Amino acid sequence: MTYARIHQLVESHDGTRIYAEAVGNPAAQAIVFIHGYACASFHFNRQFTDAGLVNRLYMIRYDVRGHGQSDAPLEEAAYASIKHAQDFKSVVNAFGAVKPILAGWLYYAGVVAADLVAAYGPDYILGVILLGSFPQKMMHPSIATDHAATLRPGLRSSDAREFSQVVPGFVKACFAPGYEVPSEDMAAFMGILFALPSEVRIFSGARTQDPEPLTVAFKGGKLPYVAIHGRQDRLVDCSKVRAWLRENWGEVEFHELEGVGHAPFFEAPERTNALILKFVGKVKGYDNS
Template structure:
């Protein structure tokens, strides 16, 4: 079900009735890039991709906010955060914009949506995966891919104490970049954090995903690009790289010196160029 015209900004209704906010720009006749944000963030984090002329000319850009986040619905029941629900949200967005076999761009926690999609619909659902800014490949391996220094902060942002969460919001946002954000941007990001119900945050990171050999079999031949900052305070890069290269057969890595957990903001021009060049290469190879 689509509440608004099939272009620009929309409120979509997913299979279970949850509202999903989405927006598109660029050339609808071109291959699609679907951008998915990280934990307790919003799609506003991709503003610098949505104004990049190179990406706009070569791709149909789509972003949406995960259930439990931002302008999308925030169901409180744990059942609403099953893996299939996330895959259905992704397909709802694809169907609304008439997209077939898009590239999935996952920032941090947004990366795990690729596993949901592959489990539900198989490898034919994606042209490729771009793990951007500590993109997490699978929730089952969260411990192996998260820096130990971040774990106390994870506990704080899921605390039941309002004062703990308020302080954690500022620390969490600060940890997302190597250099401090402009204050107005920091407040915007903190707003996305505090607008999220605690239950939605907890369910988003504690939900289960299928980690069987079947998932790895389906994922094996999907092309992957990793855009990663050397100063990422969240992601254990060596553990993450080991997992990605074990699961996927075709992996390219683009490292950014001095960049933290948010390369699409901290080094937007380089990140956009890397995404565009790799995407065009994968498309050309598939058409041969």
């Protein structure tokens, strides 16, 4: 069956307009894809054009505030934890979804689950898929690679020259060494970065979180997780993520994809999409492989 892609500007709680899209069967399980820091929702094109996902899921994606086609407030308070939770809820409500699964990429997105659980409780979402990401913002210093640390000052710099010099390196670091990023995608990835106001780049990564409600939810068996990482990730050390999860949370379903970097959904969409469907089936209680 063919499903038309729907897009709209959704007004969040504080009036910020959030660009969002949806495709698939509205009666199926909803899954909300959230992009990472200095990225945009179009990065998930290889999911939104996958017939297996489109026919079995109701997929939603949106540009996080400050990014892409969404509004970009320039006050630090606009990027607080509660704002991210409210944006997610506003988008979900706009498309009529109930109890969605969150799929988050990179430093910015996987941690939105902590924002949501702190704001609305663990029953608001059905589960979480980490795509090269991690569950709590506080983890980042301990699991980031040395290469990520060298890029961070330039990415947060308000100096245009310093920022522009680090952009190509950051985009390439999102993929495994030797991975050939199509030229049009490379240009689009860099374009999103160059469009970001320096205030957004700085404030986006500065918010604080209360991670305790999320930890309690996971340990209480109320929020299933799956982590999908690339073994050749140059920004996040997946072995450290796995070790942190085991030490602090216990066993979490964890997949390391060989030959893949920080963007498993982009570099290895067939493998990643199959794991997404398998996880949805697992939390829904049916075989979706």
